[in-house]
């Protein structure tokens with residue numbers, strides 16, 4: 001997910017939400033496009049129920065939802 005006017009650098013992690021110039025990461029998105037809300041380092045997509053953990057600055061899918 002990329003905000004309006006953002007310049008995306010190739011090193012932006014998968015699922016990272018970045019905005020602005022230079023691109024600044026403000027959060028993470030599920031692969032379905034829903035913004036993820038984290039509890040500690042875990043998140044569950046409110047839309048598709050995919051489960052993620054954040055590890056070493058990377059988002060890892062731990063369970064596929066619907």
Ligand SMILES: [Zn+2]
Nearest residue numbers: 030032045048
């Ligand atoms: Zn999702």
